[in-house]
Structures are given as structure tokens and as C-alpha cells.
Amino acid sequence: MSEVSGVWADLVGQEPTVAVLRTAARAAAARLAAEAAKSAGEGAAPSQPAGRSGMTHAWLITGPPGSGRSNTARAFAAALQCERQGCGECTACRTSLAGTNPDVTLVRTEQLSLRVDEIRELVRKSAMSPVGRRWQVLVVEDADRLTEQAADALLKSLEEPADRTVWVLCAPTVEDAVPTIRSRCRLLVLRTPPTTAVAQVLQRRYAVSPDLAVFAARASQGHIGRARALATQEEVRARREQVLSVPSKLRDLAGCLTAAASLVELAAEEARAATAELDATEKAELERALGVTGSGGRGPRPRQLQAAQKELEDQQKVRAKRLQRDALDRALLDLVAFYRDVLVVALGASAELVNEELRDDIERRAHANRPELILRQIDAILACRDAIAANVAPLLAVESMTIALLEPTRR
Ligand SMILES: [Zn+2]
Numbered sequence: 001m002s003e004v005s006g007v008w009a010d011l012v013g014q015e016p017t018v019a020v021l022r023t024a025a026r027a028a029a030a031r032l033a034a035e036a037a038k039s040a041g042e043g044a045a046p047s048q049p050a051g052r053s054g055m056t057h058a059w060l061i062t063g064p065p066g067s068g069r070s071n072t073a074r075a076f077a078a079a080l081q082c083e084r085q086g087c088g089e090c091t092a093c094r095t096s097l098a099g100t101n102p103d104v105t106l107v108r109t110e111q112l113s114l115r116v117d118e119i120r121e122l123v124r125k126s127a128m129s130p131v132g133r134r135w136q137v138l139v140v141e142d143a144d145r146l147t148e149q150a151a152d153a154l155l156k157s158l159e160e161p162a163d164r165t166v167w168v169l170c171a172p173t174v175e176d177a178v179p180t181i182r183s184r185c186r187l188l189v190l191r192t193p194p195t196t197a198v199a200q201v202l203q204r205r206y207a208v209s210p211d212l213a214v215f216a217a218r219a220s221q222g223h224i225g226r227a228r229a230l231a232t233q234e235e236v237r238a239r240r241e242q243v244l245s246v247p248s249k250l251r252d253l254a255g256c257l258t259a260a261a262s263l264v265e266l267a268a269e270e271a272r273a274a275t276a277e278l279d280a281t282e283k284a285e286l287e288r289a290l291g292v293t294g295s296g297g298r299g300p301r302p303r304q305l306q307a308a309q310k311e312l313e314d315q316q317k318v319r320a321k322r323l324q325r326d327a328l329d330r331a332l333l334d335l336v337a338f339y340r341d342v343l344v345v346a347l348g349a350s351a352e353l354v355n356e357e358l359r360d361d362i363e364r365r366a367h368a369n370r371p372e373l374i375l376r377q378i379d380a381i382l383a384c385r386d387a388i389a390a391n392v393a394p395l396l397a398v399e400s401m402t403i404a405l406l407e408p409t410r411r
Contacts, residue, residue: 006088007075007097011068012201012224013193017061020054020188021072025079025086027055028166032134056186057161059168060143060177063190066223069170070108070141072190076168077104077137092132102131108141116149123157126165136165143169144176151178158184192222195352202231218354221337226330235273239266243331244338244358247365247405256402263402264395267328275320286312328394329385332401336381342366343374369407380404 008018059076061069078096079086081103087093095101107114107122122138130136140146146154158167158181167185171177174187198217201224202208208216208231219240220227229236243266249259290305337354344351345366353359365374384401388394 006084007078007082007086007093009088010201010205011072011075013197013222014068014072014190017072017188017190021076021079022085023054024056025076028080028135029085031055057166058158058185059166059188060174060182060185061168061170061188061190062172062174062176064192064222065172066220066225066227067190067192068224069172069190070106070139071224072188073139073141073168073170074099074104074106077101077139077166080135080137080166081132092134096137103135104137104139106139106141109145113145113147114140114142114150116147116153119146119150119153123153126157126167127162129162130164134164136162137168138165139168139170141170143181144171146178146181148178151181155180155184193224195222198222198224198227202227206232208232215357218352218356219334221333221354239270240334242266243334244355246335246402247338248361250402250405250407253403253406256406257399260395260399260402263331263398264328267324267331267394270327271320271324274323275316278319279316282312282316283309325388325394328388328398332381332385332388336378338362339374339377339381342369343371343378346371346374365407373407377405377407 008022011018059073061072063069063072074097075086078088078093081092081096081101082090083092084090092101096104099106105122105125107118109118122140126136126138128136140154154167157165161167169177169181169185174182174189177185195214195217198220199210199213202213202216203210206228212231216227216231219230230240243263246259246263249255286308287305290308338358341353341355341358341362342365344353345363346369353362355362380401383404384397387397387400
């Protein structure tokens with residue numbers, strides 16, 4: 001394994017992608033150097049088009065959730081701004097990673113889609129020269145959430161890029177990006193990082209015990225953010241434990257309905273925990289921006305304030321709904337992993353169990369049930385995910401799933 005340092009150090013298990021981006025950053029630096037030499041009147045400077053050798057102005061980074069798409073994009077942005085191509089220590093590196101560099105724009109949305117006006121603003125910016133002497137980097141973290149109009153607006157800039165502008169788009173899979181957009185980008189595919197690599201990073205970065213690091217890495221199935229949360233937050237581990245207690249509660253119809261309600265409530269609770277603080281901060285910021293003073297103070301223009309507050313609350317509701325849906329989806333994936341473990345044991349395969357700590361229960365189920373039934377259980381959970389993605393009321397979808405998970409031997 002090669003020694004990876006600087007801004008690349010925390011990109012877990014992504015060595016091939018890192019190699020491509022480091023080459024690109026070097027080529028980009030070479031091009032800047034060549035241009036500088038040219039404008040300094042050194043006509044004899046090598047006029048090799050460094051921009052062709054590994055560097056390009058539009059990138060599409062794809063990879064499964066939690067594989068580190070946005071961290072990769074930021075690291076690349078930092079490497080482009082850094083005099084040493086991503087040392088990780090200079091101001092350019094630190095501000096690029098933190099999203100405060102004037103030449104690095106990070107766009108992400110908590111909403112269900114990226115609006116066309118947001119993209120138009122970006123495109124306007126992309127036509128300008130960088131504030132500093134290097135590159136203007138525009139990172140769109142949710143390129144899968146571009147509306148059709150927004151994608152059209154972006155397309156022109158991808159086709160006729162400004163000289164020093166670099167676009168970095170991120171999406172879960174290449175199919176999630178509009179074809180016209182992906183055909184204009186160089187594609188980089190991140191992989192699911194291996195358990196051992198994730199565990200190492202958790203230990204190094206958060207000083208958690210080796211056991212906890214391995215547990216979190218395994219339980220997260222390669223999702224770095226989830227692994228971090230599991231390793232560092234007791235309540236996240238507790239919620240996961242509750243999710244995984246669901247199969248043992250499915251003894252009869254009543255148990256199925258109760259378990260379904262508690263799954264949906266767990267997701268709601270997680271979303272509330274994630275949004276409460278954010279909501280309050282945004283509300284305070286809005287009131288400050290509109291000149292509302294003190295507590296309960298009446299602003300000079302209550303009507304304007306009311307409209308703005310209403311808009312903010314609407315956006316927050318959409319975000320809460322999305323977070324709740326994401327949390328529920330994560331819970332369903334944890335359940336898929338549980339039944340997948342049962343299937344692994346039932347088939348006598350020697351793969352690593354995601355839920356090693358539940359091995360007793362998993363083995364008991366594996367011996368009591370035929371593989372066909374276990375497969376049907378996995379299908380039932382996947383069908384529930386599809387139903388929720390298709391906007392079926394979550395409780396209804398989850399109830400029909402828990403009922404389908406009932407095992408005949410237990411009826
Ligand atoms: Zn640096």
C-alpha cells in the first residue's frame with residue numbers, strides 16, 4: 001500500500017481514484033507554471049499542453065453512499081489550489097476542505113432537487129476568473145438532484161468552459177447523472193471501502209478502541225459517515241440495536257404492527273435529532289438578517305418576516321421529510337444485512353457476517369428456515385424500500401413488510 005498523505009489521507013480505500021486525481025493536480029500545476037512562464041516573456045518555455053495530460057475541466061465522481069464522494073471532490077479542489085498539490089497544511093488546503101476558499105464553491109442541497117436558479121448562479125460564477133492565481137473550482141455534491149432545467153443550464157458551461165474553471169460533480173451512480181452531462185465529464189468511480197481500512201481510519205481519527213472500530217466498520221458496511229457515527233455516538237448505536245431487535249419481535253400479527261410503528265418512529269426520532277438544532281440556527285439567522293431584534297421583538301416589516309419565515313419552515317419540512325426517509329432507508333438496509341447474514345449461514349457460505357454480535361440468533365434462524373423463505377424475507381424488505389421511494393405512506397409499507405417477515409414456524 002502506497003503512503004498517502006496530505007489532503008488524500010482520509011480518502012479511505014480509494015487508492016486508484018486518488019492516483020488519477022494526483023496526476024491531474026500535477027498536470028494542472030504544470031499548466032499554470034507554463035502559462036506563467038509564457039506571460040513572463042520566456043518564449044522558449046515548453047509549450048506542451050499540460051492540460052491534456054491528465055487534467056480536464058469537468059469531472060464526475062460517483063460511488064455508493066458514504067464512500068466519500070464529497071470528501072474526494074474537496075480534496076481535489078484543495079490539491080488544485082495548493083502550491084504543493086494538496087499538502088493538507090497550507091491555508092489553501094485548509095480553506096478548500098472547509099468550504100471557505102473564495103475559489104472553491106461547494107453546492108449541496110438538503111432539498112429534493114437542485115433548482116435552476118441555483119445552477120444559473122453557479123454558471124455565472126464559472127464564467128469569471130478565479131480570485132486567486134490558480135483555479136476556480138465548482139463542486140456540485142448532488143448532481144443526481146439536478147432538475148432537467150438545471151442540467152440544461154449547466155450543460156453550456158461544461159461545453160464551453162472558462163479557462164481556469166473546473167467543475168466537479170458528484171452522484172451515487174453514473175446513471176443518476178443526465179446523459180448529456182456525464183458524456184462531458186471524466187468519470188471516476190469510488191468503491192465501497194474495505195472494513196479493515198475503515199476501522200483503521202476510525203481508530204486513527206477518533207481514538208476509539210480497536211473492537212469498537214471494527215464493529216462500526218463492519219456494521220456500516222463501508223459507509224464512512226455511518227461508521228463514524230456508530231463509533232462515536234452512543235445513541236446511534238442504541239438506535240441501530242433497536243432496529244435489529246425488530247426480527248425477534250415478529251411473533252404474531254400484533255407484534256408485526258407494533259414493530260412497524262416503532263421502526264417508523266425511530267426514523268422520525270433520528271430526523272428530529274438531526275434537524276432540531278439546524279432549524280433553530282436557521283431561524284435565528286433569518287431573524288437577524290431581517291433585523292428582528294431581541295426576543296419576541298417585532299420587526300419593522302412583519303409581513304415580509306412572516307413570508308420569509310413561512311418559506312424557511314417549508315424548506316425545513318422538506319428537509320425533515322428527506323432525513324426521515326433516509327433514516328428509515330438506513331434501518332431497512334440494516335435489516336437486509338441481518339437477513340443476508342442468516343442466508344449466508346443457511347447456505348454454509350464462509351463470508352464475514354455484518355452482525356457478528358447477533359450470531360446466535362442468526363444461526364438459529366438459519367437452521368430453522370429454508371433459504372427460499374429467507375430470500376423472500378430479503379425481498380420483502382427491498383420491496384418496502386421501493387414502496388417508500390415511490391411515496392407509499394411509510395407506516396403502511398413497513399407494516400406490510402413486517403407481516404411478510406413473519407416466519408411460519410412462529411405463527
Ligand atoms: Zn496545501
